[in-house]
Amino acid sequence: MWIMFAYSGWNASTYLGAEIKNPSRNLPGSLIYGTIIVMILYLGLNILYVYGINPDSMKGVISVGGLAMGNLFGKSAEVLFSILIAFALFSSLSAFIIIGPRVYYSMAKDGLFFKSASRIHKKFQVPSNSILLQCLIAVILVLSGTFEQVLTYMGFALGIFPVLAVLGVWKLRKTNPEALKIKGFPVPQIIYFAAGIMILVLSFLERPTESSIALLTVVIGIPVYFIFKKSIKSV
Secondary structure, three states: OHHHHHOOOOOHHHHHHHHOOOHHHHHHHHHHHHHHHHHHHHHHHHHHHHHHOOHHHHOOOOOHHHHHHHHHHOHHHHHHHHHHHHHHHHHHHHHHHHHHHHHHHHHHHOOOOOHHHHOOOOOOOOOHHHHHHHHHHHHHHHHHOOHHHHHHHHHHHHHHHHHHHHHHHHHHHHHOOOOOOOOOOOHHHHHHHHHHHHHHHHHHHHOHHHHHHHHHHHHHHHHHHHHHHHHHHHO
């Protein structure tokens, strides 16, 4: 689950589809190339850890990458690597600040969330209320448990939706097969669905408490969705 969480965000560019030029061409490219780049970086870092550190030396160490760089290239390399990782974390934080509020904003525009979330700041032209909501949720998560607990909770919750999205492909193919032509269908979808379910089940067996809370959060969202959808029809 944690490895899956490391790849989370590969689909984030779709949330900004309305702001991307020529999305039919650029979106698929961003998804494919973004995933490949993350895979290369992720595997490269793990190779660095394996060859740079004795497994026993990793116990209780937070900055494993810095330790590996220090063992291989000296103390200055360790400091430089730690600084680069810090900047990478800040850039990831910035990306989530940009992406998350856009989801709330789009939901509000479609009538599936509170209307105030669609309000745009007059000066900065950003969904300010949605950004504040994102900050509030982030603070609650940080204060709700340990790093491992929050990571497991988020990883499990985020792992549910790609599986549901793949299930949605069958429905789209059934309703409009000509509009959604996919090479190799349904083999890639079956493989992804099976792998996704297996990861979720293993995570649930390993960390049942955090996984149950994540599952409950998603389930609660179902009636909330229909409540907002019903309010649209009544208008």
